[in-house]
């Protein structure tokens with residue numbers, strides 16, 4: 001039996017320095033400076049700069065090359081006409097809103113355990129920062145039935161249905177997006193045997209991360225979710241109508257991703273960066289918070305089976321150079337990330353002769 005994501009994460013527990021329960025009363029521990037995060041002082045690029053992550057219509061002609069360009073320059077893009085029914089997006093938003101509105105004592109009934117990964121708690125990356133993040137989260141891996149029964153004694157079956165339908169749609173979409181991106185590099189199934197287009201997608205696995213960023217009295221000094229890259233192949237993010245997601249570009253600084261109703265945001269994760277031999281950017285992103293409106297997001301974190309070796313596609317490595325990265329399984333990569341966080345990619349980079 002290949003190890004599943006839950007086993008991998010259970011084997012690599014992250015010990016959180018703070019209580020699992022967000023406590024939004026003590027403002028000092030939520031006040032960030034550049035000492036807490038070197039990128040904190042970098043100002044967001046003004047909307048007047050006219051630069052934004054591309055908005056791509058999946059029905060447009062030449063869609064693969066648009067996606068490929070976005071993966072190379074930004075590591076992120078938004079999509080419309082993605083085929084996920086609007087009612088399902090509304091359903092997952094309703095579920096997320098309803099979950100976080102529950103009384104704290106009820107949410108804590110489904111709290112993530114010290115060694116577990118599913119359930120309610122603070123952001124998983126919290127252990128790498130001394131300041132607290134202005135957010136609460138809920139992670140779903142596998143069936144959420146046990147947790148949902150504790151949260152909603154009456155409605156849990158309806159909510160489980162929504163999660164199941166949502167994950168099914170996301171699986172298909174993620175695989176389609178991966179192959180469109182690879183197509184732009186002229187990479188085909190022949191080159192990546194483990195990720196068959198026609199199979200029932202049993203080569204992939206996923207987690208769903210629900211995030212809530214409550215209204216914040218001092219949004220300029222707080223951080224919803226600190227800068228990070230995702231350890232995935234791809235992440236598909238649904239955000240409600242409140243802006244907050246920002247992506248980082250060396251030449252532009254922080255760029256806010258404006259909510260577009262009915263759209264989805266796609267992020268290239270570390271594993272796709274490795275697979276593309278560094279051609280696709282693993283995007284650094286963070287979430288800021290808002291003084292007037294709360295914000296919700298739902299991240300579908302998608303990767304290969306835990307025992308699949310991910311290595312740069314040989315076709316993308318020039319004959320006179322070694323691959324940029326050595327091969328890793330998702331398990332090994334998560335272990336490295338759990339220790340080295342944002343330096344994990346550099347830990348598996350092959351040294352090149354200058």
Ligand SMILES: O=C(O)CCC(=O)C(=O)O
Nearest residue numbers: 209211239245287297299
């Ligand atoms: O809330 C957001 O916009 C970002 C969420 C995110 O990056 C994550 O859950 O990994």
Ligand SMILES: [Fe+2]
Nearest residue numbers: 228229230285
């Ligand atoms: Fe993320």
